[in-house]
Amino acid sequence: MSRQMILLTEGHSDPHTAKTACSVLRYRGEEVVAVLDSTRRGAPVSASLGVESPLTFIGSLEEAPRADTLLIGIAPPGGKIPVSWRPLILEAISRKMNIVSGLHDFLKDDCEFVEAARQHQVELVDVRSNTFREIARMVPLRRESIRILTVGHDCSVGKMVTAIETTRALERLGESASFIATGQTGIMVSGDGLPVDCIVSDFVSGAAEHLVAKHQHRDYLLIEGQGSLVHPSYSPVTLGLLHGSRPHGLIFCYEIGRETVTGVPHMKIPPLEQIMRLNEEIAGVLHPCRTIGIAVNGRRVDVERTWRECREAEDRFGIPACDVFRHGAAKLARAAQALRSDVLSDPIPAHPRED
C-alpha cells in the first residue's frame, strides 16, 4: 500500500535545509503528490530543490486532497518544529493525514499533536524515536554477505546517496544488494533502519550490528555512514558504525572545496590520506577492511573540474573515483564485486584477532 505524501518545506525550499524533502523526492518520488511551500506557490519544484520532478509547489493542503501523509521535509539545526508550522500540522491531522517527522523534537511528546491525532485517528511517526538497547556482541555473520560502509572527511558529503546509488548500480548488475539506512532521511527513503545518532551511546554499535545481522541474507550490504571519524561532535556515531557493522570495505566520500569542519569553522579537516588510514586502521581492529573506492562530491564546482578531481583522486589513491550524481556509481559497484570476489577466495577464514 503506497502512501500519497505531501512534503512540507514551507519557507525553506533549498537543497540544504530541505535535504530530507530532496532525498524523499529523488528516491520515493512515486509516493509524492505535492510539495507545500506557500512562499513559492506555482513555481517548479525541480528549480528550487535541484531534483528532477514534474511538480509545482502548492500553497495549501486543500490543493492536494488525495494526500494521506504529511512529511516534514526539513532538518533544521536544533531539530525543532517551527512554531509557524503548528497550525498547518494540526490542519493536516484534522484532514486525517498521518504525520511523518525525522526531527529531534518528537511529535509524540507534544500533547496538542497527540490529542489531535487521537481524535482524528491518524498516526504520528517519529522516525528518530527508538528504544534500542542491545550492545554489540560480535555475533557470527554470513561469510558470503559483503558489508560496505560509506565514510567521509566530514558530515553532509553524500554518504547516504553514495550508499543508495551503489546499491542500485549493483542491482542493475544483477546482484542481491540492500541499502542499510542509519539516519532519518535514509529510513524515510528505505522504510527500514535505525537512527543511530539518537541511540544511547552504549548501544550505538549494537544497533549497527543488529542491522547487518538482519539483512545478511543479501550478498551486498551498503551501509549509510554518519559524521566522520575526525568530526569533534559526531565521531562516536561514526565509530559505532565502523565497529558495529564490521565492514569488509569502505567507500570514502568527500566534497571538493570543503576545507573546514561543518559546524566548527575554526578547525581544518586533516589530509584525506590520514582520515582514510585512520578509518581502515580502527575498523581493522575488529575485521579486515580496505577502502575500495572514492565518491567525489562536485556539487559546488563544474563538470570539468569534477572530472579532473576524479582522475587525480584515482592517481592519488589507486582506487576508482566518481561523482555518483554526474557519473553514476557503476565504478563503485564493480569495486564492490571485486572486493566480494577477493573475500570469497581468501583462504584465511577469519581475522587473526578472532580465535
Next chain:
Amino acid sequence: MSRQMILLTEGHSDPHTAKTACSVLRYRGEEVVAVLDSTRRGAPVSASLGVESPLTFIGSLEEAPRADTLLIGIAPPGGKIPVSWRPLILEAISRKMNIVSGLHDFLKDDCEFVEAARQHQVELVDVRSNTFREIARMVPLRRESIRILTVGHDCSVGKMVTAIETTRALERLGESASFIATGQTGIMVSGDGLPVDCIVSDFVSGAAEHLVAKHQHRDYLLIEGQGSLVHPSYSPVTLGLLHGSRPHGLIFCYEIGRETVTGVPHMKIPPLEQIMRLNEEIAGVLHPCRTIGIAVNGRRVDVERTWRECREAEDRFGIPACDVFRHGAAKLARAAQALRSDVLSDPIPAHPRED
C-alpha cells in the same frame, strides 16, 4: 550536609558484582553507616568486599535506624533491580530513606516506587538518568588547565580508580586537581559528573566537553575513562571522551593476565602498543596528546609479579608505571606535573589543525 548511607549488596557481596558498593565504601566511607546483606549478617565487610572498613554486615534496615539513604550497591549485567529486593526498597522508602541507584532501569520509571516516594516524601535518585542534549563545539578552554584522561586495553581495568588516586596524589603535592566522573559509580563518589554511556550518541562528546569546560578553573582535570577504543561494544563511548575532553595526556590502564575482551571471549585484545598508539593518534586529530604513564592492575597476581610487570612496562614504554592500589599514584602525579610544565612552556599556542 552529609548523608548516612546503607549500601545494599544483598546476596552479591563480592568485589566484582558489588563494585559500586566497594568504591563508595572506599571513597565515601565516612558517609556509610552500614552494608546490608542478610546472607552474611555479622561477618566483616572488609573480608567480602576487599576494602578496609570497621563495619560488619547488617541483616535488616532496622539495625541502622539513623540511616537516611539506601544506595543500590551492585551493577548487574542488564542493569535490572532484582525482584527479591523490591520489598526491601519499599521498606526503606517507608522508613523515609532516599534511594540512590545507578542501574539502567530507573527507579523513577517504576510506578510503585514513585507512588511510595511521593507518599513518604523521599527522593529517588537515578544517577544514570539524564537529558543532556548538546553537541561538542570545540569551545576554547583555559590553557593552564591540563586535561588527563584514563584509557585502557579493556573495560573494568581500573580507569576510575586511577583517575581518583592520581587526583588525590596531586592534591597531596599541593596542586589544584579535580576528578571528573563519567560513570555511575564515579558520580556517586564525587557527587558530580555525567553518565556518558547513557547519553544519546550525538551528544556524548558534548557531555565530555561540558564537564571539562565546567571544571577548567582547576589546574589538573583527571577524567574517568570508559570502555576501550578496541572494545566492540563500547568504543563509541571511549571515543566521545577522547574527542570531547581533548586531553593533553593519557594514562594507560591494563590488567595483568587479561587477554580476551570482556563480554566477547572469542576476541583477543590487540597488543598494548597498538592500542596506545591508536588512542594517541585519534585524540591527536583534535589536540596534541601523549601517554604519560601506565596504571598496572595486579589484582589477580601477587606483589612480586606486579613489581616485575611495572618495571618491564617502564622499560617497554619509556614512561612511569605503577599499581595505584599497591604503590600509590605518586609517580602518575609527578608525570602529570611534568606534562603541565611542558605544555605551559610550549611556545606553540595551539594545535596546527586549529586556525
